[in-house]
Amino acid sequence: MTASRSARQRKAASEAGPLATVRIDLGADQQLVYKISCTVCRARGDKNSDKAWSAYRPGGDNGYLAAMDRWTFHLHENHRGSDAPCLAYLPEAQQRLHERREQQDGAQDRA
Numbered sequence: 001m002t003a004s005r006s007a008r009q010r011k012a013a014s015e016a017g018p019l020a021t022v023r024i025d026l027g028a029d030q031q032l033v034y035k036i037s038c039t040v041c042r043a044r045g046d047k048n049s050d051k052a053w054s055a056y057r058p059g060g061d062n063g064y065l066a067a068m069d070r071w072t073f074h075l076h077e078n079h080r081g082s083d084a085p086c087l088a089y090l091p092e093a094q095q096r097l098h099e100r101r102e103q104q105d106g107a108q109d110r111a
C-alpha cells in the first residue's frame with residue numbers, strides 16, 4: 001500500500017469514528033475504493049453470517065464522499081449518539097442524497 005493510501009485510510013477512519021472499519025482498495029481503473037464497514041451490525045438479511053454491514057456498493061460509486069455519506073446515514077439511523085466526526089456533515093450528506101435522487105428522477109423523466 002502506498003503511503004498516501006494508508007494516510008487516506010487513517011483520515012477516513014478517524015472521520016468515520018470508532019464503530020467503523022475503513023479499508024481502501026484500488027479499483028480496476030485505479031480509482032480508490034472506500035470500504036467502510038460496521039464493527040457492530042451484520043449485513044441485512046444475513047443475521048447468521050459474519051458479514052459486517054458495509055457501505056460498499058458493488059458496481060456503485062464507492063469514492064470517498066459516496067461511501068462516507070452512506071456510512072453517515074448508517075450511524076444516524078442505527079447508532080445515534082455516536083461521536084463520529086462525520087456526523088457533523090449529516091446535513092450536507094442529506095443534501096447530496098437529495099440532489100442525487102433528483103438527478104435520477106430527471107433521468108427517468110427524460111427516458
Ligand SMILES: [Zn+2]
Nearest residue numbers: 038040041078
Ligand atoms: Zn452499525
